[in-house]
Amino acid sequence: MNIIVTGASSGVGFEAVIELCLSGQHNIIALARSQDKLGRLLEIAKGINPDCTLYALAFDLVNDDYNDLQQFIANNFDNRVDILINNAGMLVNKPFMELQELDFIEMLQSNYIGHVRIIQSLVTLMPPGAHILNIGSMGGFQGSVKFPGLAAYSASKAALHTLTECLAFELAEQQVKVNCLALGSAQTEMLEKAFPGYESPVLAFEMGKYIADFALTGHKFFNGKILPVAVTTP
Template sequence: MSARSWRGPITGRAITASRSGWISSLRRSSQTLEATSRLDGRLAIVTGAASGIGRCIAGHMALAGARLLLVDRDGAGLADAQREMPAAAVLALDISDWAIDDPLAAALRDERPAILINAAGLFPSRPILDLDEPHWDAVIDVNLKGTVRIAQLVARMMRDAGRGGAIVNIGSVQSLRPGPGKAAYAASKAGLAAATQVMAREFAPFGIRVNAVAPGPVLTEATRGAIEAAGGKPGVAPPGVAQPDEIARVVHFLASDAASFVNGAFWTVDGGATLLR
């Protein structure tokens, strides 16, 4: 079989493919998948790390060898998380405040992050007829404004360091199939999905990949009561509920070199529930 050549869409370098070339490439990939999932020595910032999905993601990052900066406005929760991950640094920070650049820079101490996981979020429910400005602003300020702001700051650091990086934003299937009472939450996550795609395009020239993970219901301490009341159970059969670990594994993949050619993607992790609504 003759070889084919073409130009890569981003680098412009010549790429040659042949049957033997593909086989060799597959062999190398299978041999290095575990290695490319490692995050040894990389500095990862995880927001929303005091509890729930964010804390579970931070644990996965630590097990993969990353150095951690855990960010949350819940100082007590951060202290508890640090007892589980004693090597991690912590920063009590409310990302809804636009002026987070100085405390973030002080916490980093001139180090440059390689990974940002945006897991901070609020998910209250309120019917539109009962919405008020404080409720709307609180949700939008954390889930959209704050998430975009910290991504902006970290992307600047990644760009200036010249080593690329990976950003993973935690969205929600509510941005695709919003439920009653979720106007502010669904709007914030739909906005984040759009912002993720814009970031992916704008940051790509600097070697920074940006993707989003959109979970369905996830069983955490904060959601347990509502999920159990609704009859949700672990598993993919509706009304299936994910464990935090099932979300964290996808985030870990997207943050690692195993996903080196994944950029601007929106990964639904909901057991297929959106297909049935």
């Protein structure tokens, strides 16, 4: 499988890449903005499995030139992408009345527009049976408990959830499946920013493994679904 993972420099994206590298059966491109953190990812992955095929590329989904990424895929991935995991994102934690318009713009760019751009750029390279997996949030899941300070973040994730449903219909003729995992808490830097001092019962590597497994097999059972991945209700 040729797999691309965005937001791969930390948290569950980092762990998902590590999990995908274990078998040595996949070709993986890990994308993130931090080259230093990507270097650490590459070092750890090669330490665990020296034979894994992993390319760690510094790339900004919102601002960088997708022609460069497309050329890299043509040269190293035989111009084919089987799985795209859209995990990149940011979080701002501010009371609603303190949020500036730029905060909402930043959340939408990082958590929604960036994913739109990469999907538009790569979907023509995806064969029948390919899978686009968007990583959403329980914060944007309809009917879930919402928390103060996360209005801009949660709204941007809700947009990603709806995009998932729309694309599943639009790409049906191409036979590309599109799903979204609305993640609850996992012990990551982003969780600490959202809920300082809170300890999640789910570790980052556990959630990363779940994401990797679902990316490989979930589209056999689901399409156009926003699936809550949380140990609490609602």
